[in-house]
Each structure stands twice: as C-alpha cells, then as structure tokens.
Amino acid sequence: MFDPKTNRFPYPEETDMHYLEIRKDRGYVFDASYPYIDKSGWFRFKQTMVRILLKLVVFPLAAIRLGLRIEGRDNLKKHRDILDNGVISVCNHVHMWDYIAIMKAISPHRPYLLAWDKNINGENGTLIRLVGGIPIPEDNIAGQKAHLKALSGLLNEHGWLHIYAEGSMWEYYAPIRPFKRGAAFIAVSNDKPVIPLGFSYREPGRIRKNIFYQTALFTLHIGEPLFPDKDLKPKEREKDLTVRAHRAVCSLVGISPEDNIYGPVFDDSKRIDYYTDKYGIGYRGSR
Numbered sequence: 001m002f003d004p005k006t007n008r009f010p011y012p013e014e015t016d017m018h019y020l021e022i023r024k025d026r027g028y029v030f031d032a033s034y035p036y037i038d039k040s041g042w043f044r045f046k047q048t049m050v051r052i053l054l055k056l057v058v059f060p061l062a063a064i065r066l067g068l069r070i071e072g073r074d075n076l077k078k079h080r081d082i083l084d085n086g087v088i089s090v091c092n093h094v095h096m097w098d099y100i101a102i103m104k105a106i107s108p109h110r111p112y113l114l115a116w117d118k119n120i121n122g123e124n125g126t127l128i129r130l131v132g133g134i135p136i137p138e139d140n141i142a143g144q145k146a147h148l149k150a151l152s153g154l155l156n157e158h159g160w161l162h163i164y165a166e167g168s169m170w171e172y173y174a175p176i177r178p179f180k181r182g183a184a185f186i187a188v189s190n191d192k193p194v195i196p197l198g199f200s201y202r203e204p205g206r207i208r209k210n211i212f213y214q215t216a217l218f219t220l221h222i223g224e225p226l227f228p229d230k231d232l233k234p235k236e237r238e239k240d241l242t243v244r245a246h247r248a249v250c251s252l253v254g255i256s257p258e259d260n261i262y263g264p265v266f267d268d269s270k271r272i273d274y275y276t277d278k279y280g281i282g283y284r285g286s287r
Contacts, residue, residue, distance in 0.1 A: 009170065015177040016167030022122040030117055030137035036150035037112065037134065050130040051110065054103065062100040067204065067217030070105045072252075075195075075222050082225055083109065083195070086155040088187050090245050091197035092176050092253070093164035095218065098199060102162060103131070105197075105220050111160040114182075116168070132162075148186075155190045165245065172215050174201065176250050184241035188234055193225035194245050198252035221252035 010019045028034070038044075062068065076083060089111070091102060099113060115133040119125060125133075134150070137143030154161060163186075165179035176198070187194050201216040208214040226244050228237050250256070 009172065011170050011173065016180065018116065018118075018168045020169065022118045024121070024123040025118075026121045026125060028121050028125075028135075029140070030120075030135050030143045030147070031140045032142040032146040034135070034137070034143060034146070036147050037154055038129070047130055047132075050127075054100070054131070055107070058100060059104040059107075062097050062104065066095065066097060066101055067202065067208065067214070068101050068104070069202075069217075069219040070101075070222070071219060072222030073105065075224050076106060076109075079225050082193060083160070084158055086158045086190070086192050087160055087195055087225065088155070088183055088192055089160065089162045089195040089197055090165040090179065090183050090249065091162070092173070092199055092249060093166055093169040094173055094199050095171060096169070098169075098218070098220075099131070099162070101199075101218065101220050102197060105222060106160065109160045111162045112154060114161070114163045148189075151186055152190050155186075155192050161186070165242075172201070176246060176253065176255060179242050179246045181238050181242050184228075184238040184245065187241060188228045188237045191228065193227050194241060195225050196223035196245055196248035196252060197221065198223070198249040200253040223248050223252050 012019055030036075089102070089106070091098070095101075103111060110132070112132040112134055113128075115128055115135055117135040117138055119128055120133060120135040134147070137147050151161060163183040165183045166177040167180050170177070183194060186192075198221045200219045200221065202219060204214045204217050208217070226241060226248060229240050230237070232240055
C-alpha cells in the first residue's frame with residue numbers, strides 16, 4: 001500500500017489554512033455588484049472555447065499526468081435524474097490538477113467551483129473563472145448575500161456546484177481533513193443532495209518515479225448521493241450532513257477509524273469526526 005506521508009509539504013497547523021503563495025493581486029472586490037456567475041455572451045463564449053480545449057487536450061494530459069483512474073461512474077448514471085436537478089459535490093483537495101480530474105469524471109456535467117478569493121485575484125484567476133470558479137467573498141457581507149443568491153440560482157437551474165469542503169489544498173495529504181459546514185449549509189438551504197468524491201493514491205512505477213519524479217498516482221472515487229435529513233432542525237441537518245459527507249469520503253478512499261493508532265479526535269471548533277495528526281501519522285496507506 002502506498003503512503004505519501006513521507007513526502008513532506010509545509011502543511012499548516014490549522015487544517016483549513018493555505019500554504020501556497022499567491023504572487024499577484026488583480027484588485028477585484030467581491031461585493032454585491034460582482035458577477036459571481038457571469039452570464040454575459042462574451043464570457044460564455046470564452047467558457048465554451050475553454051471547455052472544448054479541456055475535452056480535446058487538457059483532460060487526456062491530466063489523465064496521463066495524474067495516472068488517473070476513475071471508479072464509481074455508475075453512481076452518476078444510476079442517479080441521473082437526481083443529479084440533473086442540481087447537486088453539490090465535495091472532495092478532498094490534494095493536487096493543483098485535481099479539479100480537472102473531477103471535471104473529466106463527471107462529464108458531460110459542467111460544474112462550477114467555489115474558489116478562494118485570493119486565487120481569483122491571483123495569477124491564475126482568469127483561467128479559474130473560465131473553468132467555473134466562483135470566488136467566496138470572505139470580508140463583504142453584501143457580497144456574501146449576493147454570492148448565496150447566485151449559488152441558489154445555479155442549483156435551482158439544475159447546475160452542479162463543486163466544493164472543497166476541507167477549505168484549502170494540501171498536496172498528497174492522505175487523511176481526510178475536517179469539513180467546513182458551508183457545503184451542507186448550501187445543500188440544506190436549497191434542498192439539494194451532496195455527492196461525495198475522494199482521491200486516493202497508488203504507487204507509481206519505476207519510470208514515473210525515477211525519471212519523472214512522480215510522487216503518486218491518483219484514483220478518483222465517486223460515491224452515492226447523500227440527502228439532508230428533513231426530520232432534523234436546519235442547524236442539526238447541516239451538522240448531520242457534514243458528518244455523513246466526511247465519513248462517506250473517508251470510506252471511498254479506504255480510511256476507517258482503525259487506520260489511526262491514536263483513536264478518533266473530536267474538536268468541533270476545527271474538526272468534525274476527524275482523526276489524524278497534521279502529517280498523517282498512523283494512516284497506513286491508500287488504495
């Protein structure tokens with residue numbers, strides 16, 4: 001079994017913190033006037049061109065680069081009617097290209113993505129927007145209201161919204177970090193299901209490891225949809241859905257409580273049913 005924990009990255013103390021440096025600030029203000037979902041003709045034309053390029057060039061390259069395998073696509077076919085009415089997906093965030101893998105896996109669905117506002121303002125912001133990135137307005141209340149209204153419109157128009165519920169990208173991190181409640185809040189508010197997705201790792205072969213210095217190969221697992229429990233009050237409904245989504249992603253990538261030698265750790269301020277230390281010690285592998 002492959003365990004990428006030996007490849008050290010500067011993982012922060014807090015499980016939702018970022019560690020990659022954003023070198024540019026384009027100065028966008030994410031307030032009530034910002035087009036969180038740009039429906040202008042010119043923007044949609046550029047999106048169409050980018051999606052054609054993705055399908056013809058980027059998807060095949062990403063599959064080779066990541067050594068990508070996709071498991072569970074039958075769950076998309078089985079629940080097509082449900083997914084066509086609007087859905088939210090959640091996943092661990094473990095590589096710069098993992099969203100490309102997700103777009104490939106769920107095609108022909110065209111997902112939108114909740115993105116860190118600094119990424120949208122950064123050097124890759126234009127590309128992130130064109131592949132569906134929607135900035136999260138962290139410091140603007142009016143912007144937050146407009147943002148939630150835009151997301152509701154997307155879901156009620158049968159769209160697909162992808163959320164990295166851990167809150168940030170940690171490259172090749174094996175355990176599943178705690179989930180923020182945002183995805184469940186949006187799902188409960190709009191009465192939409194959550195599709196759990198999960199990346200696990202495989203040992204690269206000699207050529208990939210020794211010539212291309214590839215850390216790991218990726219398998220993307222697609223799970224069954226999870227629905228808000230309407231027998232619970234809204235806040236409890238959110239917590240319940242967050243916990244179930246987290247457990248589902250853990251299960252998809254082959255993690256169980258027995259994989260952690262320290263036992264489960266509970267910390268509602270930072271963690272929800274989360275078990276591991278920050279470097280993944282105690283996690284014995286990934287499938």
